[in-house]
Amino acid sequence: MKRTNSLFIHGFNNDKNGWEDLVSYWEPVKTLPKIMAEKRGEKVFYDTGAAFPTDVIDWESGSFDLSLSRLWSVYREKEKILEYFDIWDKANNDAADLGKGIAQHINKFYVSGEKIVLSAHSLGTVVALEAARNINTNINVYLFTLAGSAPAHDYNEILNKHENIKLATNIYSTEDFELKILCxxxxxxxxxxxxxxxxxxxIATNFESNLLHSDYKKNPRIQSIFREFTYTVKNHS
Incomplete structure (x- = not known):
C-alpha cells in the first residue's frame, strides 16, 4: 500500500508551539473529559477533520525579539535591522540544510508513487523548498505554505521544473509587516x-488571508483550507 507522510515545518524564532491545533488529526471532538482537562491546565487538542495525521518538526530556527515595539525599531533603525538580518541569514542557511536533510531521509525510506506533504509557515517554507528540490522525482510532493519567507521566484521555478510536485497551495497576506521588513x-x-x-x-492555488504574520495558528478559515487540502491530496492520483 502506498503511504502518505505529512510534515509541518514551523518558522523563525523556534515557533513550534500551537501548530498542532492547525494540523491535528486523531483527537476526538470536544467532550466533558476534555473540558475538565482544560480546567486543570492540561494541553488539549481538537480534531480539525484532516484526512491524515501531520507531524510538526521541531528545529532550531533562530531567536530574535519580534514584539510589536521591537519590530517598529527594527524597521526604523539601521543597527537593529542589520542585527536582525545577521540572525535571519544564519537561520535561513540552517533552514536550507534541514530541507536537504529531510529530502535525504525521504529518498531513503520512501518509494515511487508515495506521497510527501510539506506544509510550512514563514521560514519553514525555505525548508520545504529545499526538500522539494531534492526529493527523488518518482516520489509525489504536495506543498502547503503560510506566510512564507521563501522567494516567490524560487517557488515558481520548482513548480514548473519538478513534475513530481503535484499540488501547491499558498496562503499570503499583503498585510504581513514582518515579511515587508525582509523586503x-x-x-x-x-x-x-x-x-x-x-x-x-x-498546480498552484492561492488564498489571500489579510492576516498578520503570526495569526495563522487558530484561524478557522486557515484550518478549513488545510482540511480541504488534505482531502484533495488523499484523493489525488
Whole structure:
C-alpha cells in the first residue's frame, strides 16, 4: 500500500508551539473529559477533520525579539535591522540544510508513487523548498505554505521544473509587516507570503488571508483550507 507522510515545518524564532491545533488529526471532538482537562491546565487538542495525521518538526530556527515595539525599531533603525538580518541569514542557511536533510531521509525510506506533504509557515517554507528540490522525482510532493519567507521566484521555478510536485497551495497576506521588513534586505525578492505563486502546469492555488504574520495558528478559515487540502491530496492520483 502506498503511504502518505505529512510534515509541518514551523518558522523563525523556534515557533513550534500551537501548530498542532492547525494540523491535528486523531483527537476526538470536544467532550466533558476534555473540558475538565482544560480546567486543570492540561494541553488539549481538537480534531480539525484532516484526512491524515501531520507531524510538526521541531528545529532550531533562530531567536530574535519580534514584539510589536521591537519590530517598529527594527524597521526604523539601521543597527537593529542589520542585527536582525545577521540572525535571519544564519537561520535561513540552517533552514536550507534541514530541507536537504529531510529530502535525504525521504529518498531513503520512501518509494515511487508515495506521497510527501510539506506544509510550512514563514521560514519553514525555505525548508520545504529545499526538500522539494531534492526529493527523488518518482516520489509525489504536495506543498502547503503560510506566510512564507521563501522567494516567490524560487517557488515558481520548482513548480514548473519538478513534475513530481503535484499540488501547491499558498496562503499570503499583503498585510504581513514582518515579511515587508525582509523586503528591505533585498527588494528584488518577493516572499511567497506577500504574493501569489504560479505554475504553467496549473498546480498552484492561492488564498489571500489579510492576516498578520503570526495569526495563522487558530484561524478557522486557515484550518478549513488545510482540511480541504488534505482531502484533495488523499484523493489525488
Amino acid at each position: 528591505r534586505k533585498n527588494d528584488s525578492l518577493t516572499p511567497i507570503g506577500l504574493t501569489e505563486i504560479s505554475s504553467g502546469r496549473g
